[in-house]
Amino acid sequence: MKTTILPFLLLLLFTSTALIAQQATLRGIVFDEANNPLPGANILVNGGGTQTNINGFYLLEIPANQDVKVTYSYVGQKNVVITVNLDENEDFEFNPVLKTDIEQIEAVIITGRENKRAEGVLSLTPETIRKIPGANAGVENLLKSLPGVSGNNELSTQYAVRGGNYDENLVYVNEIEVYRPFLIRSGQQEGLSFVNSDLTANVDFSAGGFQAKYGDKLSSVLDITYRRPTNFGASLDMSLLGASAAVEGLSKDGRLSGIVGLRYRDNSLFVDAKQTETNYRPTFADAQTYLTYKFNNKFELGFLGNVSINNYSYEPQTRQTNFGTLADPIALLVFYEGQEEDRYDTYFGALKGTYVVSDTFTAKLITSLYHTQEQEYFDILAQYRLGQVNSDIGSEDLGEVEFSEGIGSQLTHARNNLDALILNVEHKGNIEINDNSFEYGIKYTREDIRDRVQEYEVIDSAGFSINPPLPDFATNQPYDPDTTPITPFTNIRATNDVQINRISGYAQWSRRTEWGTNDVWLNAGVRAHNWTVSGKNIESTTQTVFSPRAQIAIKPKWEMDMLFRLSGGVYHQPPFYRELRDSTGAVRPEVKAQQSVHIVIGNDYSFDLWERPFTLNSEIYYKNLTDVNPYTLENVRIRYRARNNAVAYAYGLDLRLAGEFVPGTESWVSFGYLKTKENIEDRGYIFRPTDQRLKFGVLFQDYVKVIPDLKMYLNLTYNTGLPGGSPSYADPYDFQTRLPDYKRADLGVSYVIVDENKLRDNGFLKPFKELTIGAEIFNIFDVRNSITNTFVRDVYTKVQYSIPNFLTPRIFNVRATMKF
Incomplete structure (x- = not known):
């Protein structure tokens, strides 16, 4: 206390x-x-x-x-x-x-928008975020349409940027850093993102080369500003996937303002359409608020609060997955017993005081407390048949498994609990001297984590228990009987009590000036981060890193509106708890901060086309990474090796053409090229788990000219396949195959009944400031995308099959949006 x-x-x-x-x-x-x-x-x-x-x-x-x-x-x-x-x-x-x-x-x-361009920050329109269809509609849904940002799981709000993983992205709301739950392993368990789109006013995003004032992560920054009400308002959004509501208001004297949002999410519509038949009872709900009180013209206090309760109850029954080729079709048929009960409860509160000391000096003090309690309990027995499928079109048994090539079972068990408390105290300042801006900050963080991991997997094939492929467990089954006790294929048991104390800070200088007839923006800064890992049965370890960064942007006085930008520096990511825990569950306090030397060259070209404004954004980038902490990726679960025993690189090109393809609307087309590889223990370079080579994205808005209130929103994504992962204990150098390409199209159609131009003076529509009804089709072309592979081992034939885990098929949704 x-x-x-x-x-x-x-x-x-x-x-x-x-x-x-x-x-x-x-x-x-x-x-x-x-x-x-x-x-x-x-x-x-x-x-x-x-x-x-x-x-x-x-x-x-x-x-x-x-x-x-x-x-x-x-x-x-x-x-x-x-x-x-x-x-x-x-x-x-x-x-x-x-x-x-x-x-x-x-x-x-020269506007504030161009200052953002000079910093390499992309600003997104909140209204577009709320309208664009997606299985997980919101800020992250829109980010995945940008070049350099990938996310091949429509049930997840996680995203990877320019070869980084899901843990390498900073998220701020009103300058307050926010966190995600730790234990979530599947996209369908996530439920809700922290960011509430109904409360959002500004969305700024940087995919790399960001300034020193932003924290210690390797890949990206998402900087959200919640709306500050100017009058009373309310909104309600309802669909078959859940509902959200928001209320905002302002006191009579204008000193107190507040906005409150409530959300409920149910993914049953997606899960019930997948190949696995289940009893599925999810409950994802949260309440969020941002309040501000202005004591006087010098001092203002803000409060950000969030309570999120996510219950995930999952009872699989049967599954049939057909794969292989037309000439040799194969099916995996699984019968399940057991269930999974997961719960993720998070509580977050933050106070932000802003004091205007003078016309040139503003000081801020931010305190926040994040508490998460998570449990992951499951006991699931899967009995499977792997066999040939009847492909005779005239047969009554078309699609049925006629001959079993392998049979077996798998028992998975987990009793994982995590309780984490994270306290932050931060002071920030901004000083303006002539045309120079100086920003600084110092932050103390205390992370107190109690974790129990207990999980195992037992596999048998054709009646023989499969042992881990390690020398100590080698047998000659099925030719010679194994008389040793049954050994789990995987077995992790650990109890960790860890405390991490961090002191970090930054100082940076910015200046806008002229070079001849050209406008020039300059920025230079440095971050420092010191952390100590300690705990029960852990040898205390302290480390310190420094991260210098710089930017320069030039806007020539040309007839063409062009801006050139060069940015980069050294970026460190000191390990968070998940990066300290290796695959056996043990905490390794000596794990170093991963380091990336990052260079970004960018150009923004604004022009008129068809007498409408357009902008072409282009960036090329290069990252050289050292002290890399290799990991495996299973759905959205990241398992680190906690060894810092690799080096890596990433380079690529991002292009985005945005503008009014249709008058009065915002649309864009994006293209990204990425190559990222890693070298583990000097064995040679292999693909990193996030090596998504090509990315195409289209976000398009349109309306019917004769019926302008009938609108259409289209979200298209094409990504080349990710590396398909590897089974437990396997050497990643032996598994470099890729998943199929990811192709998805989501369509939304809406009709505006009431808006600011069609207000009703009487009748039941009078209370509405806006009323829109519509329908959405997710995965229009019913493409069978896959996120991971399930590896089935047959002890008799010595064959290991990689069976794709497919994502959601075509889904229909209806939606109504209203404002009061």
């Missing part, structure tokens, strides 16, 4: 120094004639002012108790001028509408 109260006491002490200035706050959103928010609009007052952000929102501190003249301007629009006189600490909202001016001004305007 003392540990959790201390940050709050520090926060109170920090705020007690605030001086109540004679100021007031003016805020709002600037719109154009079509009611579209205007990013980069200028708000001028007394020789100073500000600009609207990417969503057209602005916030301005002005003197209180006096007449203040405020001018709103935007290129090509008529100015709006108002005079306000506000009381001390009053918070006033004004949302002007700028209309088109007769006289067009030709000028180049």
